[in-house]
Amino acid sequence: MIKIEIDASKCTTPFACKKCLQVCPQAVFMVAAAKVEKFKETDPKMPGNYFLWAHYIDKCTGCGDCVNVCPEGAIKLVLEEGSNG
Amino acid sequence: MCWVCDEYGDGTRWFLNPQNYARFMYTVKRPGDAPKEYGSDPEAQSGRILGEIMTAKMQDPEKFAELVKKANQRDMAFPKGPIQLAQTVTLDEAKEVCDISYPIAAMFCLCRHHVRAQEETNEHEYSCTGLGVGMFKSERWPERYKGGVHFMDADEAKEWLAKWDKAGFMHLLMTFGASPSGGPYMGGICNCSYPDCLAVRGRLDYGLELNALKGHYVAKVDYDLCNGCGICVQRCQFGALKFEVVKDRPNIDQFRCFGCGLCQSGCPQNAITMVERESFPALKEVW
Numbered sequence: 001m002i003k004i005e006i007d008a009s010k011c012t013t014p015f016a017c018k019k020c021l022q023v024c025p026q027a028v029f030m031v032a033a034a035k036v037e038k039f040k041e042t043d044p045k046m047p048g049n050y051f052l053w054a055h056y057i058d059k060c061t062g063c064g065d066c067v068n069v070c071p072e073g074a075i076k077l078v079l080e081e082g083s084n085g
Numbered sequence: 086m087c088w089v090c091d092e093y094g095d096g097t098r099w100f101l102n103p104q105n106y107a108r109f110m111y112t113v114k115r116p117g118d119a120p121k122e123y124g125s126d127p128e129a130q131s132g133r134i135l136g137e138i139m140t141a142k143m144q145d146p147e148k149f150a151e152l153v154k155k156a157n158q159r160d161m162a163f164p165k166g167p168i169q170l171a172q173t174v175t176l177d178e179a180k181e182v183c184d185i186s187y188p189i190a191a192m193f194c195l196c197r198h199h200v201r202a203q204e205e206t207n208e209h210e211y212s213c214t215g216l217g218v219g220m221f222k223s224e225r226w227p228e229r230y231k232g233g234v235h236f237m238d239a240d241e242a243k244e245w246l247a248k249w250d251k252a253g254f255m256h257l258l259m260t261f262g263a264s265p266s267g268g269p270y271m272g273g274i275c276n277c278s279y280p281d282c283l284a285v286r287g288r289l290d291y292g293l294e295l296n297a298l299k300g301h302y303v304a305k306v307d308y309d310l311c312n313g314c315g316i317c318v319q320r321c322q323f324g325a326l327k328f329e330v331v332k333d334r335p336n337i338d339q340f341r342c343f344g345c346g347l348c349q350s351g352c353p354q355n356a357i358t359m360v361e362r363e364s365f366p367a368l369k370e371v372w
Binding site: 001014018021022026027029030031032036037038039040041042055056058059 | 124136139142143198199200201202224225226227228229231280281286290
């Protein structure tokens with residue numbers, strides 16, 4: 001089984017960076033605004049405004065492209081026993 | 086007959102029934118009511134349920150199977166239940182909707198925003214189509230409607246949908262909550278593709294049927310007219326179309342076909358026809 005750990009203290013502007021979101025062959029990641037307020041647009045360049053998570057983790061093959069592409073070293077692949085399928 | 090039409094079509098296809106476009110979509114806020122938090126809307130509630138199901142797939146396969154079975158019950162769909170209902174439509178059907186619905190607006194695609202962090206901030210970049218009074222509240226929720234919306238008349242909307250069809254996106258008719266007539270409220274015509282469309286993905290990867298029901302047609306190839314160019318194979322978003330090497334012709338798995346019509350609209354030989362789903366005895370209950 002594969003887990004993707006994302007260190008939010010390093011990954012602070014995932015929407016603006018978007019490298020892992022775009023490189024992932026399985027489109028595992030999702031990004032969203034941490035808080036949505038009325039009459040307010042969330043600035044993706046402000047640290048902490050958006051957060052990233054591995055939503056479709058069951059589709060992850062463990063290829064490691066996201067780990068390699070992350071400029072902050074915020075993504076860690078954790079391999080455990082058992083398969084994702 | 087399609088069960089959604091059966092229930093909400095009033096004698097016609099459910100998305101051609103004007104009652105499902107009735108303009109009073111939202112509950113009227115009474116003085117003293119607390120303002121609604123973002124995330125309390127039907128769309129977000131639906132998303133949370135599907136999120137739980139996906140988590141269960143990894144952690145508890147038995148629970149996953151149980152949750153999917155429950156989520157596929159027809160009563161779980163808007164407006165009776167919490168799950169956002171959508172159905173595949175062909176370009177022609179989508180154009181018919183443009184003649185009934187008002188207003189129609191181009192807007193950014195929330196799915197691609199979430200899945201690929203795609204930025205669509207103006208009318209030249211927008212790739213989704215919103216329908217109905219929801220479009221008037223875009224200014225209230227600038228994060229949900231990035232860059233606002235671009236209103237279109239029916240003809241412009243038809244051209245807009247044709248543009249996305251040509252580019253290889255299929256159309257899903259999305260509902261957002263209930264209409265006061267008791268039916269699902271028609272809220273959008275999405276231009277979708279796998280894997281960035283959350284609905285298509287929910288259906289294909291997790292078996293969540295209400296997220297993306299199959300449409301009223303099934304594609305069929307005329308092997309004599311077809312010259313084997315293979316363009317259709319690239320256009321299928323559902324893995325229903327393969328190239329049958331032995332025959333040198335495409336092969337459509339009609340059980341997998343969603344009836345979006347992309348293969349047909351892309352065929353330079355006009356070799357693909359969309360046949361009514363209900364004319365196939367084994368497919369008429371496959372939605």
